[in-house]
Amino acid sequence: MTQSVVVxxxxxxxxxGCRFWDLALREHAHVNKKGLYDEALSSFFRNVDSRGGDRGAGGIIQHLKARAVLVDMEEGVVNKLLQGPLREVFDSTQLLTDVSGSGNNWAVGHLTYGSVYREQMVEQLRRAAEHCDCLQCFFIIHSMGGGTGSGLGTRVLGLLEEEFPEVCRIVTAVYPSAEDDVVTSPYNSVLAMRELSEHADCVLPVDNQSLLDIVSRISLMAHGAKPELVIRRDGTLASRRGGIAGAEKPFDAMNNIVANLLLNITSSARFEGSLNMDLNEIAMNLVPFPRLHFLVPSLTPLCTLADVSVPSRRLDQMFSDAFSKEHQLIRADPRRSLYLACALMVRGNVQVSDLRRNIERLEPSLSFVPWNRQGWKTGLCSVPPVGHRHSLLAVANNTCVKNTFRELRERFCRLYRRKAHLHHYLQVEGMEQSTFSEAAASLDSLIEEYDRLDGTKMADASRLGIAT
Structure with missing residues (x-):
C-alpha cells in the first residue's frame, strides 16, 4: 500500500487541511467499524501504538497520527487546531509556526521565512517521508492571495522538488476573488503562479468566488421555496468546525468543498475499488505538456440529503452536472473550451458500463484536441462519501483555465502600472523589481500556450465546417 503526505x-x-482530516477520519470510521489499523488507514495515517489489536472505532483514533506537515507564520489557526477535537492526530514534530505572519507579502513568505526556516522544513518533510513505506505523493494546500500561503507555500513546493524529485507533487491552490480584501493579492498570486508552473506536477486551482457562489446557491435552495429545508451542521457543508476550536465561520462551508475535493481525489488511495486510479496516473495521463498542468476540478453532488432535503439525482444527471459550469470549482465553462484530457473519479456502487455509457453520451458535446479525442481516464472506488450513494469528481485539463489566469493578469497589471505597494516587496532582502516582470512574462507565456491550443480547435472546426 502506498502512502501520501499532506503539507x-x-x-x-x-x-x-483540518477539514480534510476531520472528514477522512469520519469516512474511515464509517467503513472500519472495528477500529482496526488497516491498509486503508495507513495511506494517510500512521499507527503510533505498537500493541495492535482491536480497540474499537473510538480507541484507534487516539493512536493515529496524520501524515501531515503544518506550516503557518501566524500561529492562530494551528493553535485552535491543537485545542480542538483533532488535537490528538498531530504532534509537535509536525508543526512549524511563527507569530508575526507574512504581512500579505509573497517576498516575506518566500524569501525571508523561506530562508529562516528552510532547514526545519526540510527536516519535517524528511521525517514525514521516513514514516512511509512507499511514499507516492505530496499534497500541498495553500492560498494564492496571502503572504504565507503564496510565498512559503511555493517555497515548500520547490524544496519538495529538490529533496524528493521522484515523488509526485499535487497542489490545491485557492485563488482570490476580484473583490478580495487583500490589496496585494494580485502580486502574490502572479508571483506564486511562476513557481507553480515550474515546480508542480499538477495544480488543482480553486476560485474563492466559485466556492462562494456554490454555497450561496445551496443556501438559497435550503431556505427558498420550502421553509422546512435546512442545512444541517453535521452534513457536507458544515462539519463540526472541521477540527478547529471555536464558532463556525462563514468560510467554513467553502473550505469544506475543497476538503471534499481532496477526499474524492484520494479515495482510490484510501479504499478498494474495481478500477482504482493511482495518484501518479493523474499527471501521467492528463498532462501532455509540462507547464500545462492546471487541472479544472468539478464535484457532484455538492450537497447531500443530510444537508438539504432535495430529490436524489439520477446517476446520469450526476455526470451531466460535472460538466456544467455551476459545478466547476473555478469560474469557467469547459464545454465551450478545448479538452486536452479528462479524468472521471467515481465513488459508490457504479459499474464500468455506467461510465462508458455516460462518456459516449457526453462526448459529442465536448471538444477534445485532435490528437487525443479519446482522452479519458476513469477510476471507480467502491466506497461512497458518507451521506452519498455515489459521487463524481471530474478533473479536466481544459483551456478554459486561461480565463482565470487572464483576469488575474489584468488585476496584476492595474496595480503594477502604478507601482502601487511595490516598496513593501522591494525592501525584502533578495527581492528585485525584475522578479515581478519575470513572473508576469511567465504567466503571459502560459496563457499563450493555451491560446495556441484553442487555435487548433478553431482550425479543426473550420476544416470540418463546424461553427465555433
Missing part, C-alpha cells in the same frame, strides 16, 4: 501552509491551507 498545509498558511491560514487557508491549514483550515482546509
Amino acid at each position: 498545509q501552509v498558511g491560514q487557508c491551507g491549514n483550515q482546509v
